[in-house]
Amino acid sequence: MLFLALLLVSAGLAAAAPFAFPLANGFPNLNATTLQQVEKLAGGTLPNGALPSTLTPDGVQTLQLIAANELSEVAFFTQLLQNITSKVPGYHEGHHPYIIDTLTAVVAQEQVHVLSANGALANANQTTIQPCQYVFPVSTFESAIALAQTFTDVVLGVLPIAQSVFTADGGEEAGLVPIVGSIIGQEGEQNGYYRFLQKKVASSAPFLTGGAPQFAFSAISQFIVPGSCPNINVIGLTAFPALTLQSTPQAANSTLIFSVSGPLNAANATLVYITGQNLPVSVPIANVSSATNGSTTFAASFPFDSGFNRGLTIGALVAGAGKTFNNTAEVAAATLFGPALIEVD
Structure with missing residues (x-):
C-alpha cells in the first residue's frame, strides 16, 4: 500500500x-x-x-x-x-x-x-x-x-x-x-x-x-x-500500483527494502527519491527476489545524509536503469510503482 x-x-x-x-x-x-x-x-x-x-x-x-x-x-x-x-x-x-x-x-x-x-x-x-x-x-x-x-x-x-x-x-x-x-x-x-x-x-x-x-x-x-x-x-488520473516500504527508515544513510506486486527487472528500473525542493535523487536497485505470491522485493540505498529533509520523502520506482530527472513531474511521468511515503524525524 x-x-x-x-x-x-x-x-x-x-x-x-x-x-x-x-x-x-x-x-x-x-x-x-x-x-x-x-x-x-x-x-x-x-x-x-x-x-x-x-x-x-x-x-x-x-x-x-x-x-x-x-x-x-x-x-x-x-x-x-x-x-x-x-x-x-x-x-x-x-x-x-x-x-x-x-x-x-x-x-x-x-x-x-x-x-x-x-x-x-x-x-x-x-x-x-x-x-x-x-x-x-x-x-x-x-x-x-x-x-x-x-x-x-x-x-x-x-x-x-x-x-x-x-x-x-x-x-x-x-x-x-x-x-x-x-x-x-x-x-x-x-x-x-x-x-x-x-x-x-x-x-x-x-x-x-x-x-x-x-x-x-x-x-x-x-x-x-x-x-x-x-x-x-x-x-482523468490513474493511481499507480503500490510501492510498499518494508523496512523502517532512519535519519541516516541506510538500505531500505521495498516490495511491488508483480515481476521486476533490476536492469530496467531505478528508485527515485523526492525530498524537499531538491533535484530528485536516483539510486540503483539490488537484491531483487520474487515470492510465490507474485510479489517482488528489492533493496535500494537511502542516502539521507546527502541532503535529505526531515519529514516526508517520496519514493518512486521508475522505468529505465540509471535514470535521472530534473523535477517531480518528470519522475511521475516515468513512474511504474509508487509513491512510497517515507517519514523520517
Whole structure:
C-alpha cells in the first residue's frame, strides 16, 4: 500500500469499517442554515468574491483533484472524531477537550474546502466531485494522527502545483491562487499540530517536499472502497500500483527494502527519491527476489545524509536503469510503482 511502512507493515493495523456519506448535517448537500453552522465551527466563511466563469481543462482537473482529496479528509477526520467521542478502544489519548475542539474545527474546515472547490467547478459549469466510501487502516489515536500528518504532507506538496496551473493561462483562474495559498497555510497549521501531538519538531524542514498530481491521486485512491465512487473517474488520473516500504527508515544513510506486486527487472528500473525542493535523487536497485505470491522485493540505498529533509520523502520506482530527472513531474511521468511515503524525524 501507499502508506508509511510504520502504519501498514510494522504496526499491522486493522482497517476500520467503510465510511459513507452523507454526514449527520447532510453534507455534502447543505442548506443555508446548516452552512452557517459549519462556517461557525470552521472559524470562517467561504470566500465571497467572484469565481471563474470558465476553466481550462488543467484547471478543471486540478479543482476536481482538490475536491476529491478534501472529501477524503472530511471522511477521515469525521470518523476520527466519532471514534474519540464514542470512546472506541485505542482512542483514549484523544479525549482531551482541546483535541476534540481542534478536530471539530478541522472537520468543518475540510467541509468548507470541499464546498469551495466544487463551488468553483459548478460556477464554470464543470463536473463536481461526489464522495466515495472510504477505509482508513488505523485503529488507534496515535496511528490516526501519524496518518493525518503523512497525507497532509502530500497535500502540502501538491497544492503549490495547483497555484501554478491557475496562473498558467493568465485568465480568470488567477483569482483562485490566493484562495489555494490560504489553504496551504491552513493545512500547514494543521500539520504542525499533528507533529506536536507526536512530540516531533512542529515544523519539519525549511522547504517542504514537493509532489505531483499523480502521487496525490494515488494517495486518495488507496483509501477508497473499490467501485464506491459515483464519478471520481472524471478527474482523468490513474493511481499507480503500490510501492510498499518494508523496512523502517532512519535519519541516516541506510538500505531500505521495498516490495511491488508483480515481476521486476533490476536492469530496467531505478528508485527515485523526492525530498524537499531538491533535484530528485536516483539510486540503483539490488537484491531483487520474487515470492510465490507474485510479489517482488528489492533493496535500494537511502542516502539521507546527502541532503535529505526531515519529514516526508517520496519514493518512486521508475522505468529505465540509471535514470535521472530534473523535477517531480518528470519522475511521475516515468513512474511504474509508487509513491512510497517515507517519514523520517
